[in-house]
Amino acid sequence: MTEAYVMETTESERRKAERERQRVERERRRMEEAERWYRSSRFRHRRARRALVGVGAAAMSLFWIAAVVCWLLAPSDLAMWTTFALAGVGVAVYAPVMFVLSAATQGMINLGGALLDERQRAERDKVYALAHRGTMWVIIATGIMLGIPTRSAQVVAAPAAALILLAVALLLTHLALPHLIAGWRVPDPLPDDED
Numbered sequence: 001m002t003e004a005y006v007m008e009t010t011e012s013e014r015r016k017a018e019r020e021r022q023r024v025e026r027e028r029r030r031m032e033e034a035e036r037w038y039r040s041s042r043f044r045h046r047r048a049r050r051a052l053v054g055v056g057a058a059a060m061s062l063f064w065i066a067a068v069v070c071w072l073l074a075p076s077d078l079a080m081w082t083t084f085a086l087a088g089v090g091v092a093v094y095a096p097v098m099f100v101l102s103a104a105t106q107g108m109i110n111l112g113g114a115l116l117d118e119r120q121r122a123e124r125d126k127v128y129a130l131a132h133r134g135t136m137w138v139i140i141a142t143g144i145m146l147g148i149p150t151r152s153a154q155v156v157a158a159p160a161a162a163l164i165l166l167a168v169a170l171l172l173t174h175l176a177l178p179h180l181i182a183g184w185r186v187p188d189p190l191p192d193d194e195d
Contacts, residue, residue, distance in 0.1 A: 027115060031107045043100050046188050053183045056097040060169075060176050062090035067165035074159035083165065094176065101183035109178045127185065131177035138173055142166065 043049050066086035073079035102110055108124050116124065146158075146166075 024115060027107070027111060031103075031111070035103060035106060043104060044188065049101075049104055049183055049186065052097055052100055053180050056094055056101065056176065056180050056183070059090045059093035059097060060173055060180075062086045062093075063165070063169040063172050066090075067162055067169050070165050071158060071162035074161050079161075083161075098176070098179055101179045105179075105182040105186050109182055123182075123185070127178050127182045130181050131174075134177050134181070135170075135174045138170065142170065 043052055063086070066083045069082050069086065070079050073082070106120065108116065108120050109127065113121055
């Protein structure tokens with residue numbers, strides 16, 4: 001019985017390792033295809049890429065605007081539909097931006113550490129440090145804005161939907177900031193050798 005368990009465990013570990021190897025290979029192929037596309041795109045130049053980062057930041061700001069709209073207009077149908085529209089536009093704009101920024105950074109933010117070289121890991125660590133610092137300041141600013149007393153010095157009453165949207169906007173900002181910072185910092189790719 002023990003030998004059967006050991007053989008089953010070994011077989012299970014072998015299948016798991018094979019699935020992991022296939023996943024890594026799929027990621028490599030996907031990033032190579034994205035890299036080929038990126039080299040022929042207009043976003044390979046720093047100016048266009050930084051403009052794209054600005055578009056991504058504007059898309060993320062739509063979630064914050066949706067939270068403010070919900071805060072001011074809730075509960076109403078206008079607040080609900082405006083919030084849905086702003087969030088939908090934000091997702092529709094940010095999704096392609098994230099794809100291009102991921103290709104520009106060679107998947108530095110999305111890929112696991114095993115697929116990155118030392119330079120990419122060091123750059124990713126810098127990007128994460130800056131993104132976490134930025135998120136910290138966003139949390140502090142949000143806390144200050146929520147803590148400002150009203151004219152009557154009473155506790156601020158907020159719709160629950162607005163607080164949920166604030167939390168969602170904060171989470172999305174936390175997730176998007178590394179892509180935006182990495183896209184801003186990445187240097188232009190080296191020109192291809194024609195030789």
